[in-house]
Amino acid sequence: MRKLQKLHNFMRKYPIKACLKNNTEVTIHPFEKADKENLLKFFRDLSEDDRLFLKEDVTKEEIIQRWIEELDYEKVFPLIAETKGKIIGNASIHFNKIGWSKHLAELRCVVARDFQKMGLGTLLMRELVLYAQEKGIEKIVAQMMDTQTGAQKAFQRIGFKKEAELTGFVSDLTGKKHNLIIMVNDVSELWKKMEDLLMDYDIKITG
Amino acid sequence: MKTVEIKIGGLGGQGVILAGMIIGKAATIYDNKHATLIQSFGPEARGSACSAQLIISDNKILYPYVTKPDILMVMSQEAFTKFYPEMNENGTLLIEDELVKVNNLKPGIKLYGISATRLAEELGRRLFLNIVMVGFFAAVTNLVSADAFRKAVADSVPKGTESMNLQAFEKGYAYGQKLIAETAKVT
Numbered sequence: 001m002r003k004l005q006k007l008h009n010f011m012r013k014y015p016i017k018a019c020l021k022n023n024t025e026v027t028i029h030p031f032e033k034a035d036k037e038n039l040l041k042f043f044r045d046l047s048e049d050d051r052l053f054l055k056e057d058v059t060k061e062e063i064i065q066r067w068i069e070e071l072d073y074e075k076v077f078p079l080i081a082e083t084k085g086k087i088i089g090n091a092s093i094h095f096n097k098i099g100w101s102k103h104l105a106e107l108r109c110v111v112a113r114d115f116q117k118m119g120l121g122t123l124l125m126r127e128l129v130l131y132a133q134e135k136g137i138e139k140i141v142a143q144m145m146d147t148q149t150g151a152q153k154a155f156q157r158i159g160f161k162k163e164a165e166l167t168g169f170v171s172d173l174t175g176k177k178h179n180l181i182i183m184v185n186d187v188s189e190l191w192k193k194m195e196d197l198l199m200d201y202d203i204k205i206t207g
Numbered sequence: 208m209k210t211v212e213i214k215i216g217g218l219g220g221q222g223v224i225l226a227g228m229i230i231g232k233a234a235t236i237y238d239n240k241h242a243t244l245i246q247s248f249g250p251e252a253r254g255s256a257c258s259a260q261l262i263i264s265d266n267k268i269l270y271p272y273v274t275k276p277d278i279l280m281v282m283s284q285e286a287f288t289k290f291y292p293e294m295n296e297n298g299t300l301l302i303e304d305e306l307v308k309v310n311n312l313k314p315g316i317k318l319y320g321i322s323a324t325r326l327a328e329e330l331g332r333r334l335f336l337n338i339v340m341v342g343f344f345a346a347v348t349n350l351v352s353a354d355a356f357r358k359a360v361a362d363s364v365p366k367g368t369e370s371m372n373l374q375a376f377e378k379g380y381a382y383g384q385k386l387i388a389e390t391a392k393v394t
Contacts, residue, residue, distance in 0.1 A: 130370045134331070159367030185367060191332070193365040194372075198222035198334055 011073075016127075020118040024083050028127065031078035033068050035087070039080065040064050042087035047113050052172045053145050054110065077131055079124055081111075088112045091124035093132055093140070103138040107185075109154075121154050129158060129185065138188040145170060145178035152181060160185045210264035211350060214276040214293070216286025219248060219255045222337030223282065227259025229341050229359045230351070234263045236362075237355035243271035256285055263350055280344055281307050282323075282336065301344060303336070319347050319386055326378045335375035338364075342379025347387060353380060 015029035031039065043051070043058040056063050067078070075097060081089035091109035096102045107128055111121045132140050142160055144151045152162070160183040169180035213230065217223040224246045234240040241264045248257035260273040279294050280301040281287045287307045294300065297315040304320030312318055321343045327335035338360060345356045357373060364372045 126370050129367060133371065157366075159365075187367065190365050190367045191334075194334055194368050197225055197365065198220055198337065 018123055020115065020120055022118050024115065024118070026081045026083045026088065026120065028079055028081050028124065030073065031067075031071070031080050031090070031092075033071065035080060036064055036068055038082075038085075038087050039090065042080075042090065042112065043110075045112070046110065050110065050113060052174065053148055053151075054173070055108070057173065077128065079127055081115075081120055081124060088115045089120045089124055091121070091128055093128040095132075095135065095137070105132045105135075105137045105140050107132075107140050107142045107155075109151075116150070122157055125154070125158050129187070133187055138186070140185040140187060142183045142185075144181050144183070145172065146181055147178060148181075152183065155183050155185075158185065159190065210262060210266070210268065211277050211348075212273040212275060212295070213261040213263065213278045213280070214258060214273050214290050215261070215280045215282075216256070216258040216290045217282030217337075218285070219257050221282050222334070223257050224248065224259050225363065226280075226337040226341050226344075227261050229338075229356070229363050230344065231261055231263075232363060233345075233351045233355040233359035237358045238351045240265055240351065241268050243268050245271055245273075256283070256289065258286065258290065278344075278348055280340060282340060284308065299348065301340070301347060303340065319343070319383070319390075321379065321382050321386075323379060326382065327375060330371065330375055330378065332371070335372065338372050338375035339379035339382075342376040342381075343383040344379075345376070346380045346383025356380075 011030070015027045018026050018028060020026060040061060051059070058064065074095065076092055076094050078090065078092035080087050089111040091107070094106040094108070096104060107125060109121050109125050129140060142155050146165065162181060163184040164182040166180040166182070168177045171177050215223050215227050227244050227246065231242040231244045234242040243262045245260040248255065262268050262271060262273060275295045276290065276293060276298060277295045278299045278301065279290055281290065282303045284307055287302065287309065294316065296313055299317045299319070300309070302309060302318070302320045303323045305322045305324055309318060321339070323336050323339040323343065324333060326339045327333050341356065341360065345351065345353055357376065360372050360376050361369045
């Protein structure tokens, strides 16, 4: 019950407004049915290079329609970032409600080329990590291809570490094989680190 | 700003030293002031008395030890009993009011209390107690800008926990601001 209340409190904060490094004002809120056309346009406007590495062909209307029909924030929590009525970023966290990996969640994030390296991806991903923490998730996983070095750095910035590299495991939309990089953010470990930091015997001064 | 002597006291495991470090960082790195920090702790990681002594000033600090705290922030009864007699008679006393009961408050001392443990628990983790206290300290003392504190908090906690810690800071800060506004109305 307390957990539900906490999640309810978490959702109440949306929409939130933020300012990117280039002073663009963005609004961040959970994806809703009404965002369908806008989201479809966002994916269709992505450069081919960016779309190459997406798990699904999100330019297809039926894919977005399926997302809408299956919309359940307890299973998938998607956030979108908008500026002037246009979507410029989409990130989502996927939970396993049953089975042996229910302590895990998977994080995905896409930002429009013109708004990359401006802190938007970090902002969206931080929000979702926070949501996962509220839900008691222990580890958050992110998957990407070996050539997505920018994405790997972005995930590293918010505490993800490379856990595995599987050779020739995935193919991009052109069919070319790539190594799959699995990065993990051990959220339970984070809180252990926080507890260690509170141990008042000595402190490592950083920065 | 004149030189301000600060003492933070509590028990090991409450994050007393980290609170002191954040205040010092906010003042020096993010607000261009001078600060010194001296930490004192028992042999155990948890449960033993510990304290942080801070001096903040616009000028260079020539002597780093706190002799008569202008501000005392305490998170345990033991720390209150030990450090309260040393306080400046016109100083400011900040307490975690569910952990500390004040007796014989001297007339010149301004007392501000916050149930920081409860506010931290509302965020789901008791370990935010010290960050809630830092937010409360920021609002009540107004020695260093809130933005400098926010940067220092984000910079001092483990990667990935920044948002939650900043929420804890904001809880303490908002409570402190409200308390100051109410006090101003009364006086």
